[in-house]
Amino acid sequence: MNVGIVGGGINGLCCAWLLQQQGHAVRLYERDRLMAATSSRSSKLLHGGLRYLENLELRLVREALRERDAWLRRAPELTSPLRLVMPIYRDSRRQRWLVRAGLFLYEHLAGQSALPPSQWCAPREMLASDPQLRAEGLLGGYAFFDGQMDDRRLGLWVARQAQEAGAILGEACEVRCVDRSGRIRLADGTSRQHDRLINVCGPWAEQLLHQSGIASPYHLDLVRGSHLVVDRACPQAYLLEVPSEPRIAFVLPWQGKTLVGTTEVRQSIDDPVACADSERNYLLAVLRHYFPGQDRTAEVVETFAGVRPLLRSATDPTRATREYAIHRDSALISVFGGKWTTACALARRVAATLD
Ligand SMILES: Cc1cc2nc3c(=O)[nH]c(=O)nc-3n(C[C@H](O)[C@H](O)[C@H](O)COP(=O)(O)OP(=O)(O)OC[C@H]3O[C@@H](n4cnc5c(N)ncnc54)[C@H](O)[C@@H]3O)c2cc1C
Structure with missing residues (x-):
């Protein structure tokens, strides 16, 4: 044809x-x-989307996990396994048992994966690999694997x-x-x-x-997501709860720098797609919360934004399928x-x- x-x-x-x-x-x-x-404006993750389990998107997560592994096998020079850590604090919205249950399901849905299993990390271990991480109230964290690519x-x-x-x-x-x-x-x-x-x-x-x-x-609901590139090496990839919101943010190593994302802002099809000052400040506030004592504002060397084409399903974009x-x-x-x-x-x- x-x-x-x-x-x-x-x-x-x-x-x-x-x-x-x-x-x-x-x-x-x-x-x-x-x-x-x-x-080319994504978070550069080949992932099942651990967070989507909260919306019970089991079919999608299962498919995406298998596709994650397929990309890692198909193009090993352009992809790599990525170890992410989700820290858990005394005041975290998601408690240790819930994250553990989510990762159990995530790994079950992945089936036979070549990636290592998740594991619990003690605070001392986490702070040894990243002394900048906020120590106050830290109970530990879960380390797990997804994939990373140059999109x-x-x-x-x-x-x-x-x-x-x-x-x-x-x-x-x-x-x-x-x-x-x-x-x-x-x-x-x-x-x-x-x-x-x-x-x-x-x-x-x-x-x-x-x-x-x-x-x-x-x-379609068009929802913009922005990222910051910070001129500072990132010793550890993180999945972080946005303080006082159900949202999740990523802090990732990217080409020797740190990639921070992302946001969810409704976008009109005819408007230019760019990171707004409010999104930049939002992401910097997440960084300040988890890596206190340092203002990274002056280290932002690039911002980029893309628009998610989401099937219209919920008023809150975080909940949308x-x-x-x-x-x-x-x-x-x-x-x-x-x-x-x-x-x-x-x-x-x-x-x-x-x-
Ligand atoms: C902030 C953000 C972070 C994301 N992070 C991830 C992630 O880490 N991992 C992941 O798996 N997914 C991620 N996604 C989702 C993923 O990036 C997108 O869902 C995916 O890239 C969409 O690809 P596409 O080919 O459908 O659309 P696009 O890449 O937008 O391609 C559509 C193309 O159609 C062209 N076009 C439009 N109209 C016409 C026309 N009339 N004639 C000719 N050409 C036309 C456009 O120019 C465009 O190039 C993210 C999305 C966003 C916004």
Whole structure:
């Protein structure tokens, strides 16, 4: 089949790679550069999403954990196992037994994983590996493993695999409208016909349908997430409770510096995607809480932001599902949502809807 794909983020690229390998003739249209939008603004984690267990997203977490391990095997030069620690304090919202139960379930859902099991760390051990960590009230913490990647480089590696298999990946090719028969109209006025057309535009998937005059079967909530890059080596990766909120923040080693994220702020599709001062201050406050006595404001060397395409499911973005949905309407297949880690699984499900 002749398959058109609109969107050159990780989900579009994984679809292109898989479908070309399956013998289809794939042409991908990306309006900007490949991997220039959401897929290069992530927290760089290949993970099941320990936090999503609180929303009972068992199917998604199980799939993501297996995909995490598959990425670590598939591209060992561009990924690495990452040891994260979740400290537990006297006043932590999540008590030791709850975190332990969550990790038990997380590891059970992962199945046969090559990653080491989680373990309890005593305060002395934690402070020895990171003397900057707040010691007051520290009861200890759980160490567990997920994966880390360079999202942009890994996505461009997927693009190369797709091209080597024969897929045509077009940059600076904006699609103005699509229809149910598989026809597209490009910004330069030309049209092309495909046997199947996949709309995998991430946060813009609903907008593309809207501008094509097609009612969208799903609605997306667009929720911005920002990160800070702090010019300071990070001796230990952390999963941290945001003080007095149910949210979780990450402090991660990243290219010799420290990556701190993230936020959840509603975003309008037409507004520029950038870290606001309030988000910067929010993340700096998390750092100040856990690493007191140091003001890292002057050490912020970069900020970046991306927009999560979340299926509309809850008013509170922290509670909103991270599941994705695939909808077929004649020759047109639209994808709504989808994590970085699960992009290959999403591509397999798209492939199954093609015939
Ligand atoms: C702050 C943040 C942190 C995250 N952290 C993680 C994480 O650590 N791990 C994880 O697994 N997931 C993470 N995610 C989720 C993950 O990054 C996204 O869900 C995923 O990257 C979405 O990929 P995509 O290909 O669907 O969308 P995108 O990467 O946005 O790609 C869509 C592409 O479509 C193109 N496009 C749009 N309209 C058109 C058009 N009309 N014509 C042509 N092209 C068009 C856009 O230019 C864009 O390149 C995070 C998300 C955010 C926002």
